[in-house]
Amino acid sequence: MPELPEAETVARALDRALKGKTIARVEVFLPKLRTSLAPLMKAGLEGRTFVGCRRRARYAVADLDDGRALVLHFGMTGVARVDAADRPRRKHEHVVITLTNGQAFRFEDPRRFGLVEVQPPGSDGWPAGLADLGVEPLSRAFDADLLFRASRDRKKSVKELLMDNAVVTGIGNIYAAETLFASGIRPQRRACRLTRAECATLVHHAKRILRLAIRWGGTTVSDFHHVDGSEGKFAQKLKIYGQKACPVCGTPTARVVLGGRTSWFCPKCQH
């Protein structure tokens, strides 16, 4: 999916596009995405007004004026748009929420791994369904100590640890690869073999790369688009993911499959 920078970009745009807008009608065109869409239809959203939109992990959370929230996850191919309500529906637009101002919020998702739910507030200020997530990578809580502690006695690879949402949220296949390349660490290294200093390096580069990617509007590989339909420009900044050769030493990139995901690395620069 959309990893953290893409979700952040979308949440910021939805905040501008939806804030103060009132729901006129909710339509769904499939029984389910990752979860059933029936509760969304029965939620009685007509007449409710959006008060803003924020991000947690890879979720966009559009808050409503009654305390509930429209919770979105983009799976691999989910795209949110807000545009004219009267244009023809696209093939994979599964949810259309018409607003009273002549616009409509639309959720398009060819592979249907995404999620659109209405959730009540939980105890921590976030929707109830977002409990049990790890720390935000851009928060102070994500530091070398946390990563070092989480990596002890773990047989799994460093890359899988970085992508483990119970440890740190929002780092997916692209940004894990970029973080490991910048840190000079091979993706397949056992997490338990990381030094404290290497954990500090990983944390530093993860934060730097995620911030940079947000600044460039995220990464468009094929499906990801902004709320206005434009593309994320971080794709041209990728150093290792999907690259033929290492941009530093010119060595052809290598690939290894970890946790079922292709992991790109430079066999010369990463150890």
Added chain:
DNA sequence: CTGAGCACCTGAGGGC
């Protein structure tokens, strides 16, 4: 508890 494997989906691209 952990980790491995796979299921959930459609579409794009390559080889024949």
Added chain:
DNA sequence: TGCCCTCAGGTGCTCA
């Protein structure tokens, strides 16, 4: 042109 294969930004289930 079509068929068959592999692969794709994620998550969550079962099983050992």
